Amino acid sequence: MTRTIVVANQKGGVGKTTSVANLGAALSLLGHQVLLIDLDPQAALTASFGIDPYSISTGTPQLLMRDRFPLSRSLVPVGPGRRIGLMPASLSLAAAEVQIAFLPDRTTRLQQALQRNLVPFDYILIDTPPSLGLLTLNGLVAAREVLIPVQCHYLAMRGVRGLIETIWRVKRKLNPDLSLLGLFATMYDPYSRHSVEVIAELRSVFKTKVFNVIIPENVRFAEVPVAGKTLVEYMPEHEGARAYWQLAEVIASHG
Amino acid sequence: MTRTIVVANQKGGVGKTTSVANLGAALSLLGHQVLLIDLDPQAALTASFGIDPYSISTGTPQLLMRDRFPLSRSLVPVGPGRRIGLMPASLSLAAAEVQIAFLPDRTTRLQQALQRNLVPFDYILIDTPPSLGLLTLNGLVAAREVLIPVQCHYLAMRGVRGLIETIWRVKRKLNPDLSLLGLFATMYDPYSRHSVEVIAELRSVFKTKVFNVIIPENVRFAEVPVAGKTLVEYMPEHEGARAYWQLAEVIASHG
Numbered sequence: 001m002t003r004t005i006v007v008a009n010q011k012g013g014v015g016k017t018t019s020v021a022n023l024g025a026a027l028s029l030l031g032h033q034v035l036l037i038d039l040d041p042q043a044a045l046t047a048s049f050g051i052d053p054y055s056i057s058t059g060t061p062q063l064l065m066r067d068r069f070p071l072s073r074s075l076v077p078v079g080p081g082r083r084i085g086l087m088p089a090s091l092s093l094a095a096a097e098v099q100i101a102f103l104p105d106r107t108t109r110l111q112q113a114l115q116r117n118l119v120p121f122d123y124i125l126i127d128t129p130p131s132l133g134l135l136t137l138n139g140l141v142a143a144r145e146v147l148i149p150v151q152c153h154y155l156a157m158r159g160v161r162g163l164i165e166t167i168w169r170v171k172r173k174l175n176p177d178l179s180l181l182g183l184f185a186t187m188y189d190p191y192s193r194h195s196v197e198v199i200a201e202l203r204s205v206f207k208t209k210v211f212n213v214i215i216p217e218n219v220r221f222a223e224v225p226v227a228g229k230t231l232v233e234y235m236p237e238h239e240g241a242r243a244y245w246q247l248a249e250v251i252a253s254h255g
Numbered sequence: 256m257t258r259t260i261v262v263a264n265q266k267g268g269v270g271k272t273t274s275v276a277n278l279g280a281a282l283s284l285l286g287h288q289v290l291l292i293d294l295d296p297q298a299a300l301t302a303s304f305g306i307d308p309y310s311i312s313t314g315t316p317q318l319l320m321r322d323r324f325p326l327s328r329s330l331v332p333v334g335p336g337r338r339i340g341l342m343p344a345s346l347s348l349a350a351a352e353v354q355i356a357f358l359p360d361r362t363t364r365l366q367q368a369l370q371r372n373l374v375p376f377d378y379i380l381i382d383t384p385p386s387l388g389l390l391t392l393n394g395l396v397a398a399r400e401v402l403i404p405v406q407c408h409y410l411a412m413r414g415v416r417g418l419i420e421t422i423w424r425v426k427r428k429l430n431p432d433l434s435l436l437g438l439f440a441t442m443y444d445p446y447s448r449h450s451v452e453v454i455a456e457l458r459s460v461f462k463t464k465v466f467n468v469i470i471p472e473n474v475r476f477a478e479v480p481v482a483g484k485t486l487v488e489y490m491p492e493h494e495g496a497r498a499y500w501q502l503a504e505v506i507a508s509h510g
């Protein structure tokens with residue numbers, strides 16, 4: 001049974017793209033078949049695998065707009081041993097969002113595309129833009145599980161309540177199968193009291209829904225996308241990579 | 256003559272809100288009359304001054320939706336000596352964005368509201384969400400100058416080209432007065448080669464449009480919003496605060 005997980009948080013810069021890329025790489029190296037979908041018009045996930053979004057002719061925009069678009073036609077092999085399938089974003093994804101807004105089934109375009117294509121993957125991970133607009137909504141409707149990265153900063157923490165409210169609304173009205181897989185802390189700085197306080201607050205509010213695994217703040221995460229690689233693949237023993245390995249193992253055993 | 260500056264970058268988490276708050280505080284302490292406008296449905300600017308967005312009854316959403324809404328009615332005094340006027344965001348701003356999308360003058364709602372209200376301010380700073388949607392577009396049309404914070408990370412740098420293209424499109428089609436005030440680097444880590452390389456790349460591409468002032472990475476920026484304060488006010492001698500002082504002085508002398 002394919003597990004479809006959407007990584008979402010409307011707060012910007014909290015590690016959504018980095019998490020989809022590194023979790024995808026770790027799950028693939030653990031032997032799972034992985035599909036990554038880039039639903040962000042900025043195409044950061046696509047770029048972080050070294051692909052120039054300006055060079056993409058078909059990808060997520062076509063998948064959303066055309067009724068019979070075969071997924072396999074524009075999958076790009078990426079990641080360790082190029083065993084991951086990436087559905088890339090191109091710059092026309094912003095225009096596609098505007099176009100699908102006029103369709104009666106505008107919130108279920110991605111869900112239908114995935115159902116139509118009978119994807120042979122164990123995991124589908126979906127990266128979303130920093131908003132709660134139609135693209136993120138398509139991700140929340142297409143997925144059965146939501147994973148929420150939370151940067152260890154006060155301003156990032158305060159948006160989580162609104163996001164959880166949105167998830168329950170989507171579950172009630174659009175996707176009854178949707179459930180919260182969990183929240184996890186990113187960009188944790190062990191020397192900063194602030195990080196420690198934010199995590200304590202998260203745990204006191206969301207309790208068991210907060211994964212024990214914490215992703216440390218480390219500049220290597222910012223560097224590796226230049227090489228079109230993930231930290232998990234590039235420096236598998238690095239503390240940041242090991243954290244995503246652990247998170248992948250916990251998620252895989254969660255299923 | 257009032258200077259209206261919109262702070263924009265569709266990449267998330269690059270320091271837009273932090274910059275509007277700290278620049279606003281510094282300009283106010285330099286003796287200027289400052290109005291801050293929160294155009295982000297997340298209301299991070301509002302929250303960073305200690306105001307609970309759930310408690311706001313009228314603010315930016317009403318300013319955009321109602322034709323004769325007086326600006327002065329919902330301004331909240333904030334910042335050093337409470338001399339800054341803040342037009343707060345409330346949680347209904349996301350709904351307001353959807354509603355104004357159906358209006359013929361949807362891109363000029365904020366511009367008209369500011370013209371109608373004959374604002375007695377020296378500076379109007381506008382915070383925008385991490386997207387190039389209708390709210391950010393309203394900010395780009397209402398302003399005469401655009402200021403772009405760029406985090407010193409590869410993934411943040413790659414989106415600047417698309418943003419500049421959008422600014423020229425807005426200038427051609429909607430707001431001929433719009434000009435690029437400049438770009439500045441944020442979250443700079445002097446010990447990381449990556450930060451140094453990103454800045455060098457920015458300067459080689461955008462040349463004199465990149466301010467010399469660099470905002471350092473410092474956890475204090477993440478901490479002070481908990482107290483509803485800006486770093487400029489809370490720790491004026493701190494290196495992060497001093498960087499925003501310098502940026503404010505350079506901007507004020509730019510006019």
Ligand SMILES: Nc1ncnc2c1ncn2[C@@H]1O[C@H](COP(=O)(O)OP(=O)(O)OP(=O)(O)O)[C@@H](O)[C@H]1O
Pocket residue numbers: 011012013014015016017018019040044128129130186187188215216217218219220221222223225240265266267268385408409410411
């Ligand atoms: N644990 C980490 N430590 C340090 N830097 C990180 C970490 N994780 C991600 N980064 C870097 O921080 C920046 C923000 O991360 P990322 O782009 O993955 O966040 P995002 O939530 O996808 O952003 P957006 O909201 O713009 O889509 C990127 O430059 C990334 O390389």
Ligand SMILES: Nc1ncnc2c1ncn2[C@@H]1O[C@H](COP(=O)(O)OP(=O)(O)OP(=O)(O)O)[C@@H](O)[C@H]1O
Pocket residue numbers: 010011012013130153154155156266267268269270271272273274295299383384385441442443470471472473474475476477478480495
């Ligand atoms: N120079 C800095 N050093 C360290 N942390 C910073 C710095 N500037 C801002 N921050 C923190 O980083 C996070 C992102 O900054 P901020 O929220 O201002 O960015 P933004 O671009 O407005 O984000 P969004 O795209 O979500 O609106 C915040 O938690 C903020 O407190």
Ligand SMILES: [Mg+2]
Pocket residue numbers: 016017018040044045127128129
């Ligand atoms: Mg992203």
Ligand SMILES: [Mg+2]
Pocket residue numbers: 271272273295299300382383384
């Ligand atoms: Mg912001």
